[in-house]
Amino acid sequence: MSFPIVVLISGSGSNLQALIDQSLQGQLNVRICAVISNKADAYGLERAKLADIPTHTVDHKLFSSREEFDAELQTIIDQYEPKLVVLAGFMRILTETFAKHYEGRMLNIHPSLLPKYKGLNTHQRAIGAGEKEHGVSVHFVSPELDAGSVILQASTEIAPDDTAESLAKKVHSLEHIIYPLAVKWFSEERLTFQKGIALFDEKALPENGILYNQALL
Template sequence: MSFPVVVLISGSGSNLQALIDQSLQGDLDIDIKAVISNKASAFGLERASKAGIPTHSLDHKQFESREAFDQALMQVIDQYQPKLVVLAGFMRILTEQFTRHYEGRMLNIHPSLLPKYKGLNTHQRALEDGETEHGVSVHFVTSELDGGAVVLQAATDVQADDTADSLAQKVHTLEHIIYPLSVKWFSTGRLTLENGIANLDGQALPTTGMRYHNALT
């Protein structure tokens, strides 16, 4: 029986598409039970519908508080009883109540080599700091913004002619490789969170997670 997953998005859903494609190809034995967005216009909802996946949109602006929105979101998610919640470009800061509810079974992907560049505008910030490499991290979600245990990272060299847009394109390519892999590890029981530390095959991972070496240069 396929592993039940719910995916949260806010935008185009390219990482969602990578998960859909790998599950259709048989590389990833997951069942995406639903895709939920806080924006009804998110293109990722069309991707999900095309794949026959149930969709929901929940406009955060219609709720009086962050807590009220998260409570409603939990109710929608939990009706599908997922074993993993995947944040794929879900642009919301989540409350502690929400993150505690899914602790150890919620993953996010962030476009930097954490712990560097938490938050927004990561590509521009890396360029301004003169970084020679940049990349992407998959991590468990906690109440600390982009602060949960890192699972897997992939890096790319920063070239002299790189812009924020060109870096974003290179990082996107890496995202579509390492996010499905991380989800696969979790769905097959290889990846767990123990006392705030990511473990792979029963071994504690370093604070920056595993490094995916077949990265773009």
């Protein structure tokens, strides 16, 4: 029986495509029940339609508050009864009520080596700070922005001639590897969240989670 998930997006949906591809290839035993976007023109919706996945648009501009938007979003998600909610480039700050409703069963991917560089413009900020490496983190979602327990990280060297754009491409390629891997672990119950602590194979994860290497695949 495949593992039901719902994916939330705001843009191109490249991480969504990685999940679709791995599920079709049999590497990931999940069923994407629905893809939901807050933007009607998000290309990720087209990716979902091509894969015969139901889509929904919930335009945040039509709601008078974050609370009303999140309540509608939650209603749509819950009708699919997913075991996991996957934020894949979903560019909305979530309310505490929403985050707590899905506590321990909602993942996000963030383009930095958390806890460094929470928020936006992470690639340029890492270059500007003179960092030698940069990367990406998969984490459980908590009410505080980009602050939930880190599960998995992957890093890349920052070359002297890297720009924010070239560094973003490096990081994207890592995202498409480690996000499906984290979802796979969760679907296999190797990754769990108990009493506010992220566990892998029943052992508490360190602050920076697991550092990705090829041996993990």
